[in-house]
Amino acid sequence: MPDATAAPLTKRVDPRVRRTRALLRTAALELAAQYDWGNITIAHVADRATINRATVYQHYSDLESLLVDAMEDELTGLVALLARCPLPDGTGGTPAEFADVFRHVESQVVLYRRMLGPCGSARFMNRLQQLVAAQVEQRLTAEAAETRSLVGITLRGHCAAGAFIGVLRHWLTSPELVPAETMAIDAWHALSSTNRTC
Structure with missing residues (x-):
């Protein structure tokens, strides 16, 4: 029987999710170093990260949230x-x-x-x-x-x-x-x- 007093396990993040977020953060930083922030779109980040645009929104609500995380x-x-x-x-x-x-x-x-x-x-x-x-x-x-x-x-x-x-x-x-x-x-x-x- 499991020990009820044991500390709860930390939620494991799927390696695919970590990989996708890492690709998005890298792409956002690369673009931010090249272009003014107002000229960058989610589509640009998705394209640079080679990820579907809809996938970006599964991880970040908007572009600014992504860049702050990055x-x-x-x-x-x-x-x-x-x-x-x-x-x-x-x-x-x-x-x-x-x-x-x-x-x-x-x-x-x-x-x-x-x-x-x-x-x-x-x-x-x-x-x-x-x-x-x-x-x-x-x-x-x-x-x-x-x-x-x-x-x-x-x-x-x-x-x-x-x-x-x-x-x-x-x-x-x-x-x-x-x-x-x-x-x-x-x-x-x-x-x-x-x-x-x-």
Whole structure:
């Protein structure tokens, strides 16, 4: 007789479903790196993935959902780099870890420009805001545990995330992209000032 106290088994995803979604995510990222987001359709993704268009809708409700899902690994990598950075506090120079964040974005600059630019994806921007705010909140909560002050941490997390995304968008949409190392220094100073007001 099975043990009723045993943990429930995780639902196994059919390997064909995983393969199809992987093909769709890859196709969406390739197209997003080549074309403005507004010029891409589900038909383009289906064609690039060599999948029937109706099949795309079995996995994703719309094109934006697909692209945000496709960018999840990229965003996870970006937030993992941010997690290694100290929070800007207006003291000291720009940490090397912060420059790594900008180098990471620079390595995928076309994709980030398309996703965060004027014709980009609002869902992508919202997802980035969520992830960065959660990371900042986690750091602030750890620091507050020592001072016993948890007031306004969620608001401060979103304030810091919004400032970071604003700096990132400014950099990516500038006519000439300055090198990541230079931008990291400028951004660190700007965010240090913002952090004091959040």
